[in-house]
Amino acid sequence: MITTTIAGSLPKPVWLAEPEMIWAPWRLQDDELLEGQQDAALAWIKTQEDAGIDIVSDGEQFRKHFVHGFLEEVEGIDWQQMTTMGIRDNRYDADVPTVTAAVRRKKSVHGSGAKFCRERTNNQFKFTLPGPMTICDTIADAHYGSRPEMAMAFAELLNEEARELEALGVDVIQFDEPAFNAFMDQVPLWGVDALHKAIEGLTCKTAVHICYGYGIQQNIDWKETLGDEWRQYETFFPSLNESRIDQVSLECADSKVPLSVLGLLKDKEILVGAIDVASEVVETPEKVASTLRAALEFVDPERLIACTNCGMAPLPRYVAEGKLKALGAGAEILRKELRG
């Protein structure tokens, strides 16, 4: 009852990449880089275990960018042909590579990282991959001519990768789909179909993470335009509830998402974000417990998994550590209450 996990990323240690910067370049190369990534993942697994996080992750220590880290091992993408593109419905510009031919996975992308971690923790282990819609919103298309068609092509590659991760003993595979709330009306039309393709044949738990993004300035500005209540999720939660995805992750800490939208996900396990990743203030365990307690009005305790709002990559390392401890301790407060 009330298990704990994290949405995904954690800060890179200072010796691995420049801190407090998203997509920071590596400070090591080749074999040293791999060893550095492994050490960083191991340190974070230990920190998560000590903090009482049940379903731990590698903190995305093996990749720089949550989408491009996967695309680097995909054929059919031209990295010389960089295009400046307005992404997340033109919320911000990013320089992205271009799809110039049919896409194909060259080799396993995250298998070795996942295997390394799996062998070093007895906790449940979760791995995150970019979702097909979000990939399509983070790359330029000069080949497919249709986003749904390109999404299905990427979903096939994600499925190959996910099957490998499952075979390595990964317990939960999560697809990150921040693009879902930029293109709400597209989710029921093809977003869920693409996710279904990505999870085809999997027997491990599957999750989708949707969110309003990291605490970067463009997102903070955008959130100010959304009004007092963020009801965007109402558009597509019914189609997610009907989907075959097991878990949905969303932010509930200091968020304007009305908790009543959780009522639209009656058949899902819900990763309730109880840690604000846009603030460097470390929550008290009591505050975490109160966010989770409020969610209990709409989610049964068996379906509630305490989580962070989003990734913590841009935060200082000690802040992220503090937030992990607060998450574990806050969930424990609530468990005790429920046990009576």
Ligand code: ZN
């Ligand atoms: Zn997120």
